[in-house]
Amino acid sequence: MATHSAHDGHSQRKKGDDPRGSFIEEGLISFNRWRVSRRRHAFRADEIAVICPHCLQYSECTVKILNDATKCRRCGRCSIKDLVEITSAQKVPIYFVSGGRQAIRLLKDPSVKAVVAVACGKELFAGLLRSGGKTVVTVRNVWPHGPCKDTSVDASQVAKAIADLLGRGERR
Numbered sequence: 001m002a003t004h005s006a007h008d009g010h011s012q013r014k015k016g017d018d019p020r021g022s023f024i025e026e027g028l029i030s031f032n033r034w035r036v037s038r039r040r041h042a043f044r045a046d047e048i049a050v051i052c053p054h055c056l057q058y059s060e061c062t063v064k065i066l067n068d069a070t071k072c073r074r075c076g077r078c079s080i081k082d083l084v085e086i087t088s089a090q091k092v093p094i095y096f097v098s099g100g101r102q103a104i105r106l107l108k109d110p111s112v113k114a115v116v117a118v119a120c121g122k123e124l125f126a127g128l129l130r131s132g133g134k135t136v137v138t139v140r141n142v143w144p145h146g147p148c149k150d151t152s153v154d155a156s157q158v159a160k161a162i163a164d165l166l167g168r169g170e171r172r
């Protein structure tokens with residue numbers, strides 16, 4: 001899910017490529033979106049985890065956010081500033097991971113009941129396959145500089161996903 005490894009086909013993709021997955025991958029993501037939209041259960045903030053790929057971080061930034069996202073100095077050079085501010089305001093934990101294995105470990109943590117997963121189509125598909133039926137709201141990142149480097153995400157979509165899981169969003 002939220003991995004940015006260049007060892008699984010991403011390395012063959014380049015700047016400007018659409019970070020969508022294959023037809024099958026997109027089908028599962030669409031089905032999951034429909035399934036999640038039918039959910040009526042609200043979650044507590046501490047039951048939700050926002051899981052994001054480390055490649056969202058500005059590549060020249062030296063702050064170590066992998067273990068503690070609050071270390072972000074909020075300079076605004078990358079999406080992490082907004083993501084940290086949104087999740088701190090809602091008291092929802094946010095994790096930046098350097099690989100899919102770490103993302104899956106978080107996804108499978110029994111204390112995590114719902115996830116907002118930020119990634120490209122391929123990684124979202126991989127995460128959904130291992131979600132075990134857990135509620136996962138997917139938000140796609142974008143690749144203005146090519147795959148796995150200085151990627152970006154629309155933070156308002158993450159805010160909306162969190163509000164929805166907390167039962168504060170508009171029902172679709």
Ligand code: SF4
Pocket residue numbers: 057058061062063065072073074075076077078079080081
């Ligand atoms: S917003 Fe945070 S993570 Fe991004 S470049 Fe600035 S200090 Fe680094």
